[in-house]
Amino acid sequence: MKLILASTSPYRRELLTRLKIPFEVCSPEVDETPLTGETPEQTAYRLAIAKAKAPAKSFPDSLIIGSDQVATLDGLQLGKPHTHENAVKQLTMMRGRSVVFHTALCLYNSRTGNSQAREIPFTVHFRKLTDAQIEHYLFKEQPYNCAGSAKSEGLGIALIEKMSGDDPNSLIGLPLIALIEMLENEGMPVI
Known part of the structure; x- marks a missing residue:
C-alpha cells in the first residue's frame, strides 16, 4: 500500500521524511475558503479531510494524508x-499575546474508505516585540506563506516566549x- 502526502507544503514534506x-506527494486541489459560520477549528478539520480524500481516485490503493492549519x-x-505589510500587521497584533494554531490531520484509506481525523491545537505565546524586531525578523526570514507570519522551525523561534501543546x-x-498512531x-x- 502506498503512502501519499496530499500537500504542496515543503514543511509537511520535510516533517514526513x-x-x-x-x-509520494500530490497536490490536493482543494478550495481553502472558510465556510460561513464555520469556526477556525471546523475549517481546519474539514479541509484536512477534503485534502485527504481529493486525490483518492488517482491513488486507489493508498493511505492518503491531508492536513490543514488555521491560526487564531x-x-x-x-x-x-502573503505580503510584508500583512505580516507586519499580524505580528504587531500578536506581540505579547497567545495565538492558537489549530492543525487538523486526516489519514484516508482509499482502498477501504476508512478515515481517521483529529484536530491538534498548539498555543504559541509571543514575546513583546518592538517594531524594529518585527521588521528585522521579516527582512531575514520572509515567512509570507506561513499562517501567523512566523516559522518556529527557523528564526521565528526568537519571537516566541513559550509554546504549549501535545505535538510540536x-x-x-x-x-x-497522531499520524504515527x-x-x-x-x-x-x-x-
Missing part, C-alpha cells in the same frame, strides 16, 4: 500574510505523533 518511510488570535482567524510538529503543519491503526507501523 523524518519517519523514514517512502511516500482571540477567535480571529490569521491566514497566510503540529505547529509546523503535520502532527507526527493513525498509520499503526491502518497496519503501517513506523517502527
Whole structure:
C-alpha cells in the first residue's frame, strides 16, 4: 500500500521524511475558503479531510494524508500574510499575546474508505516585540506563506516566549505523533 502526502507544503514534506518511510506527494486541489459560520477549528478539520480524500481516485490503493492549519488570535482567524505589510500587521497584533494554531490531520484509506481525523491545537505565546524586531525578523526570514507570519522551525523561534501543546510538529503543519498512531491503526507501523 502506498503512502501519499496530499500537500504542496515543503514543511509537511520535510516533517514526513523524518519517519523514514517512502511516500509520494500530490497536490490536493482543494478550495481553502472558510465556510460561513464555520469556526477556525471546523475549517481546519474539514479541509484536512477534503485534502485527504481529493486525490483518492488517482491513488486507489493508498493511505492518503491531508492536513490543514488555521491560526487564531482571540477567535480571529490569521491566514497566510502573503505580503510584508500583512505580516507586519499580524505580528504587531500578536506581540505579547497567545495565538492558537489549530492543525487538523486526516489519514484516508482509499482502498477501504476508512478515515481517521483529529484536530491538534498548539498555543504559541509571543514575546513583546518592538517594531524594529518585527521588521528585522521579516527582512531575514520572509515567512509570507506561513499562517501567523512566523516559522518556529527557523528564526521565528526568537519571537516566541513559550509554546504549549501535545505535538510540536503540529505547529509546523503535520502532527507526527497522531499520524504515527493513525498509520499503526491502518497496519503501517513506523517502527
